[in-house]
Every structure is written in structure tokens, then in C-alpha cells.
Amino acid sequence: MSWLKRLGWQRGVFATAVAVLLWAAFREPEIALVIGEPYEAMRHRSSASIGPAIPGRAWFNIPKSDARLKFVDPQYGFVTPPARFFAVMFDDELVDGVRMSPQIEPLLLDDTLKIVLDLQDQWRKAGWNPIRIKDDPPFADTPEWRAQLRGVKKGGTSYWQAGSKYQAMLVVGRFRDDKRPSEERYLITLAIAEPWVRP
Structure with missing residues (x-):
């Protein structure tokens, strides 16, 4: 491979890497879940950071930033606007429910x-x-x-x-x-x- 071809290939790889990083940086944080799934599956799928479940406990966690809900059931899925109040409930390390206000502030x-x-x-x-x-x-x-x-x-x-x-x-x-x-x-x-x- 000539140095000109190698330079073109390297530029292409660099441009792709920059595009991926920019997409990740500006992607809206989301919690992606379905009710009843393992809580850790929700954490790995979501782009918003949220704490781990407590083994053997029924409790809830709140994302560490504003985030939208992406309900990922293949038939019944939907997406909300970003939320400031957003609680993901769990029971024995399974997603048990969601309670949220799909808004950042009180609205007109x-x-x-x-x-x-x-x-x-x-x-x-x-x-x-x-x-x-x-x-x-x-x-x-x-x-x-x-x-x-x-x-x-x-x-x-x-x-x-x-x-x-x-x-x-x-x-x-x-x-x-x-x-x-x-x-x-x-x-x-x-x-x-x-x-x-x-x-």
C-alpha cells in the first residue's frame, strides 16, 4: 500500500472515530428498559448512568442526569421526553416499575x-x-x-x-x-x- 493510500485510509478511520465520539457525546441520555427484566440488563443498555440494584431488596434508583425513558418492549415500546424526576423501581434485582415526570420543569x-x-x-x-x-x-x-x-x-x-x-x-x-x-x-x-x- 502506497503512503498516499495509507494516509487516505487513516483519515477515513480518524473521521469515523470522531463521528462516533461526537454522536456519543451529544446523544440524549436515556434509560432503556422493560418491566420484569434483570436490572443489570437495563443498566448496560442505557446511556444514562444509574446506580446498581441492591440484592434481595425492593427499592429504587434515580438516573444521575436528566434522561428520557425508552420503553424497549418489541411490541409496546414508546419514548418519553427527557425527565428530571425519574425513578426506576426494582425488586430482587428485577425492574419492577417506573415513576417519572416526563419534563424538565413545570410546563404551560x-x-x-x-x-x-x-x-x-x-x-x-x-x-x-x-x-x-x-x-x-x-x-x-x-x-x-x-x-x-x-x-x-x-x-x-x-x-x-x-x-x-x-x-x-x-x-x-x-x-x-x-x-x-x-x-x-x-x-x-x-x-x-x-x-x-x-x-
């Missing part, structure tokens, strides 16, 4: 509805179904839902089920943001686990 109502409706759309497309709809119907961008969410002590809850494998509970409520006391801000709570309520 329009932004809150965008996230909630996107999650519901992802669930519908992946085969999740709303349950308990008589008492807790899916969220919608309607005047009635907006009025209910604006109620300081009302808020809303919606339940979803993925076959017989998982349930999700989505809750939206008003939240007093001390940084913006004059604004209506909202907090989303998402919980995912094996089914725990009757459909």
Missing part, C-alpha cells in the same frame, strides 16, 4: 397537552388500550379537559393497558412554580408497572 398547559397527547398516540399505535374510561377517560385537547385541568384541585388521570403485560397511569395537575408564581404551570406524572388495577 399547551406544552403539557403536547406531551400527554403524544404519549397517548404512541401507546395507541403500539397496541395499548385506555381502560377505566368511564371514570378516567384519555386526555384530549378540548375546552372541557382544559377547564378541568385548570381547576386547582381537579387535574386528571388516564389509565392504559398493554395486553396482559403492563399498565400505565398518566396524571396531570396544576403545580405552583415558585419561579413563575403568576403563571399556570402543570406537572405530569407517569407510572408504569405490571397490571395493578382492574380494567
